[in-house]
Amino acid sequence: MTKYNVYGLGNALVDNEFEVTDAFLAEQNIEKGLMTLIEPEQKQTLLASLTANFPLKKRAGGGSAANSLVGLTQFGGSAFYACKVGNDELGSFYATDLEQSGVTTRLTELDSVGETGTCLVMVTDDAERTMNTYLGCTADLSVNELFIDELSEAEYLYIEGYLVPSPTALTAIAKAKNQAKAQNVKIAMTFSDPSMVKYFKTGVEEALGTDPIDLLFCNEEEALTFTETDTLEQARDNLLTRAKMVVITLGANGLLIATADDVIQVAAEQVTAVDSNGAGDMVAGAFLYGLTQGWDLTKAGQLACKAAAQVVSHFGPRLTQVQQQQILSQLA
Numbered sequence: 001m002t003k004y005n006v007y008g009l010g011n012a013l014v015d016n017e018f019e020v021t022d023a024f025l026a027e028q029n030i031e032k033g034l035m036t037l038i039e040p041e042q043k044q045t046l047l048a049s050l051t052a053n054f055p056l057k058k059r060a061g062g063g064s065a066a067n068s069l070v071g072l073t074q075f076g077g078s079a080f081y082a083c084k085v086g087n088d089e090l091g092s093f094y095a096t097d098l099e100q101s102g103v104t105t106r107l108t109e110l111d112s113v114g115e116t117g118t119c120l121v122m123v124t125d126d127a128e129r130t131m132n133t134y135l136g137c138t139a140d141l142s143v144n145e146l147f148i149d150e151l152s153e154a155e156y157l158y159i160e161g162y163l164v165p166s167p168t169a170l171t172a173i174a175k176a177k178n179q180a181k182a183q184n185v186k187i188a189m190t191f192s193d194p195s196m197v198k199y200f201k202t203g204v205e206e207a208l209g210t211d212p213i214d215l216l217f218c219n220e221e222e223a224l225t226f227t228e229t230d231t232l233e234q235a236r237d238n239l240l241t242r243a244k245m246v247v248i249t250l251g252a253n254g255l256l257i258a259t260a261d262d263v264i265q266v267a268a269e270q271v272t273a274v275d276s277n278g279a280g281d282m283v284a285g286a287f288l289y290g291l292t293q294g295w296d297l298t299k300a301g302q303l304a305c306k307a308a309a310q311v312v313s314h315f316g317p318r319l320t321q322v323q324q325q326q327i328l329s330q331l332a
Contacts, residue, residue, distance in 0.1 A: 003078065003080075003153035004078045004079055004104070005072060005077040005156065006080075006157075006158050007080045007081075007082070007156070007157050008069045008080070008082065008083075008158045009081075009082045009157065009158070009160060010158075010159075013061075013135075013138065014062060014094055014117070015121050016119070017057045018057060018121070018122055018123070019122075020122040020123065020124060024053065025130060030122070034198075035196075037134075039134070040134060043118060047120060058315050058316045060097070060317070063119075064192045064193075065158055066103070067317045067318055068158065068190075069081055070098070070285070071284075071318070071324070072292075076289070076328070077288070078102075080150045080154065081105050082105075082151075084137055086114040090118070094107075113137070116138075117138040118133070118134050118136065119132075123275045123276075141163065145172070148175070148179050151185060155186060156185065156186045156215075156288060156292065157186070159176070159177075159188070159190070160190060161207070162192045163207070164207050165196075165200050170207060173207050174209075177209065186214040187215075188288065189215075189243075191204065197222050212243050213243045215291075217284045218248055218249070219249045220251070223235040223239060232256070240258060244259065245259050246258045247284075247301075249279070249280055252268050253268060254267045254268035255268075257298075268308075268309060269308075269310075272313065279308045279312050280308075282307045282308045282311045306327045307327050
């Protein structure tokens with residue numbers, strides 16, 4: 001029996017979330033719906049503008065893969081997270097937040113200097129989330145933060161697509177994948193954001209590699225952009241040459257689960273969306289929980305849809321453990 005259901009590799013970011021207007025995004029020349037990397041000076045300027053115009057809705061631990069792992073552990077799974085924080089207050093906040101959520105790390109064994117990464121999450125009234133991210137020291141995530149022995153005790157390696165702009169992170173991904181293959185650990189990856197496949201496609205290709213991985217998560221826009229195809233069916237078939245299973249989120253239309261032998265569509269739960277931040281992360285965490293519990297694909301997809309519907313119904317990328325257990329009981 002494995003020690004961890006999932007070993008995650010991703011960024012460590014503290015989210016600051018604001019409810020903004022489309023006019024504000026236009027005034028700030030921010031591309032709506034995407035994640036954009038920013039420098040420290042840009043972060044300070046934007047944060048000042050945000051706090052002057054809008055109240056802070058929420059501060060919470062974030063990072064795409066971290067959100068997925070928190071979702072998995074709060075359903076009852078087990079996870080280890082390899083990431084990098086600075087030796088500052090935000091770093092301590094982040095490490096404590098993961099520990100309280102049930103995700104194992106070895107951050108206290110690292111002596112990382114620098115500033116912990118921050119994500120400024122801007123949500124408009126159509127529930128679309130736009131992110132400007134200052135990576136801080138997580139931009140230098142490397143093989144030094146892997147704790148490769150922990151990976152050998154996992155069922156899945158889960159790779160965050162947001163890592164691909166970093167050369168040192170790509171080296172860490174390659175080492176983790178090689179270890180996973182040597183130890184018969186399954187490999188999963190998420191594209192994370194349309195900006196990754198739009199602006200960093202070479203890095204995404206390198207992270208995927210030439211051998212098909214076991215599981216790929218993406219949304220419809222990412223699927224179409226990465227494959228340069230016109231229809232979802234074409235994108236699906238193309239992606240199945242890169243992964244043995246593909247899970248494509250379709251927003252209000254639910255999600256599509258595809259393998260070489262089957263295509264399953266799972267309907268979305270109908271809710272009033274106020275914030276889409278974290279929905280895809282929850283889909284991955286819930287789906288991986290279902291898979292590692294031996295569930296069939298349809299049931300795992302249903303859990304993912306139910307959990308994602310709850311995430312978009314409130315501000316912030318995560319749910320409480322009580323909320324997740326209530327969702328789980330609906331599928332018992």
